[in-house]
């Protein structure tokens with residue numbers, strides 16, 4: 001191989017490695033139909049996790065995203081904030097994917113019902129088998145099968161940075177609707193807190209032609225004002241790593 005070709009190959013493989021390390025860079029969910037390959041191919045990810053000897057969640061954190069312990073640190077932070085202290089009996093999660101947050105949430109509390117809304121059918125089926133959760137029909141951004149005021153903890157992680165603004169906005173309204181008075185709503189979004197000039201440069205400098213709706217940003221104040229208008233007050237917020245940047249986790253409490 002000529003020196004120039006070798007150099008080009010090295011750059012290509014470095015870019016591939018980088019994309020591999022950021023894991024969810026392969027997201028392509030503008031249409032929200034969420035075919036499994038839009039996010040993580042089920043079989044290949046399970047195989048790779050088995051080969052690495054890690055749980056699938058830890059494999060995603062450590063090997064695919066290059067952020068070991070990221071899921072656990074978010075769950076630890078939520079525990080410190082008292083999110084599990086009220087022993088939520090019903091939990092609803094939007095877009096659990098591989099179940100890395102779901103598995104750790106189940107260790108924190110023992111809900112009698114855990115509903116999921118997940119467009120990737122193989123992952124949803126796996127979570128039903130492995131954890132006995134209830135998979136609800138998932139279309140667009142509706143939680144219609146879940147009654148008003150019926151859930152103690154509603155959560156979504158690394159979902160609203162992958163879908164369009166309208167999908168997120170509609171899910172926000174639904175999340176407030178299904179939460180029980182006194183219940184909690186937890187989700188992360190890429191807010192302006194995550195987007196200082198250095199972060200914007202870093203995102204813009206990433207290789208490739210772009211990834212449709214990923215990474216999608218939502219203004220923090222829009223979230224706060226919208227949930228406030230729906231009777232939910234912001235209790236806490238903190239940053240969590242996402243690929244080459246971060247998202248902001250927001251914790252809301254619905255008024256009694």
Ligand SMILES: C[S@@+](CC[C@H](N)C(=O)[O-])C[C@H]1O[C@@H](n2cnc3c(N)ncnc32)[C@H](O)[C@@H]1O
Nearest residue numbers: 032034039095096097117118119120140157158
């Ligand atoms: C980046 S992944 C995050 C998965 C998981 N929460 C995690 O952090 O590992 C986004 C997830 O949202 C799912 N998804 C995409 N559009 C959706 C929609 N409209 N409703 C529910 N889930 C959706 C994808 O299939 C995928 O599982």
